[in-house]
Amino acid sequence: MSKQRIDQEILARAEKWLQPEFDKETRGEVKKLIETNPKEIVEAFYKDLEFGTGGLRGIMGPGTNRMNRYTLGKATQGLANYLVKEFNDLPEIRVAIACDSRNNSMQFALTTAEILTANGIWVYLFEALRPTPQLSFAIRTFKCQSGIVITASHNPKEYNGYKVYWNDGAQIVPPHDKNIIAEVNSIDSVKEIKFKGDHNLIKVIGSEIDEIYLNTLSSLSLSPDINLKHRNIKIVYTPIHGTGVDLVPRVLHKFGFATVVTIPEQNVIDGNFPTVQSPNPEEPAALRLALEKAQEIDADIVMATDPDADRVGIGIKDNMGKFILLNGNQAAALLIYYVLTKWKEKKRLRGKEYIVKTIVTSDLLANIAKGFNVECIEVLTGFKYIAEIIRELEDNKTFIAGGEESYGYLVGTFVRDKDAILSCALFPEIVAWAKEQGKSIYQLLIDIYTKYGLYRERLVSITKKGKEGAEEIQKMMKQFRSNPPKTLAGSKVVIVHDYAQRQTHDLSESVIYPIKLPKSDVLQFVTEDGSRVSIRPSGTEPKIKFYFGVNSAMKFPAEYEIANGKLDQKIDSIINDLGLQ
Secondary structure, three states: OOHHHOOHHHHHHHHHHHOOOOOHHHHHHHHHHHHHOHHHHHHHHOOOOOEEOOEEEEEEOOOOOOEOHHHHHHHHHHHHHHHHHHOOOOOOOEEEEEEOOOOOHHHHHHHHHHHHHHOOOEEEEEOOOOOHHHHHHHHHHOOOOEEEEEOOOOOOOOEEEEEEEEOOOOEOOOOHHHHHHHHHHOOOOHHHOOOOOOHHHEEEEOHHHHHHHHHHHHOOOOOHHHHHHOOOOOEEEEOOOOOHHHHHHHHHHHOOOOOEEEOHHHOOOOOOOOOOOOOOOOOHHHHHHHHHHHHHHOOOEEEEEOOOOOOEEEEEEOOOOOEEEOOHHHHHHHHHHHHHHHHHHOOOOOOOEEEEEEOOOOOHHHHHHHHOOOEEEEEOOOHHHHHHHHHHHOOOOEEEEEEEOOOEEEEOOOOOOOOHHHHHHHHHHHHHHHHHOOOOHHHHHHHHHHHHOEEEEEEEEEEOOHHHHHHHHHHHHHHHHHOOOOEEOOEEEEEEEEOOOOEEEEOOOOEEEEOOOOOOOOEEEEEOOOOEEEEEEOOOOOEEEEEEEEEEOOOOHHHHHHHHHHHHHHHHHHHHHOOOO
């Protein structure tokens, strides 16, 4: 294969990486790809990596569309330029940096620290891998102006990423994200990136912040006496080779739990994630070893965190003693119901409290909040929008908890991102609380359905890799936008929410209403019977995602299995109507 097979504009972008300012290894890799792998050259250079809902994220390797020393360097130099402009009145600018267990994560963290210090910025650098929520906590604790965590969250091993946080400990949102990107895009050459740092501006942090963080989380326990009474409930936990390996067992002990069983082969820190195909707790295969151990010891709960420990997957026993995996909506419903119940018992609900959920998360959370006379605020997909609401309202209202269907949850405001370390302590606390009432956590979930309505959700993700895949995803969105379904599972579509156009079409009344949320490439179809379909391209993976939500009333717990089965059939019918089977 020859250069002639490569688009000339893309080839020109690639050949820039053969210049002396790039290191010898990178030049050699790019030269080899140009000569032998035109398709990979196109994928690596057809665009620049962009900030999505989770920041900068991509496959590792040479290229403008890959995670490497230079794309990370350009992002960091752009961030440094923006920080120097934004905080020029401060005597010093501080940035905290953490990284997960992925290949090259520590190297990328050190490179980031070098560039920031070369720009005169102080760096608080974790001595070793740490969870993403602890990075958020460190930003607030050390009064930093920004923070960075090197992670690709739950993506496969080929990926790495770069999440940027602001001074409140939350991921960046407008206008800062766009302003930082503008600074990054203004860098025309890698020669502008200051790679040679000042080690005198690096402060290494570690065990001292661990203890502060864990003690702060333990203050959020709502049933410490019950935890001690049921301290021997059996908990199986796996970090899936990630950053939760140390802090999750420690926080469980601080919450009073004594029996924490881990999976030795998955306690090994390894960026190749050798025991799983993908380190994603949303996928049942990632919890296979933990579930086998749970069945063996008759555990009460199974938990698995992703590599940067901001998401947690939960397994519980049904009424037959068989372990089932909760989806993110079910886990969020349990958490919200438990926390609101305890707040009510403690007379902490005074009328100014609220919870937050994303637009693709179950309306069951809103129903639960309504039952407690607590406001439920809805935001775009991405936990940064939940954190943004916390920041906007912190002087006037009280945030209780937030959740999103993608296995991310937060209670309290010490951290401003989803926190699987805290969640891994609170879910066993819910198990103990249910046991104190003579129930299992599974029975508690069915009680919630009986009281607030039975909701059933499903996520279908379709992977479309590379440049052609991205174009195909955009084509699918355009088709659904121009030709929305008229009925779904026999029920008429009456509402179309188009978040890209920021408009709601009420088809039954032929009226258009504005959507107040920011622009986002999301479509939602709502039917007469309350079913809902949400469609959006992923901001962090080469996927288009379809979220299905259906519901029905349920008067008695004994109705659950049959009613749940009917809702599953309804989702099957909707999927078929959309041509996804």
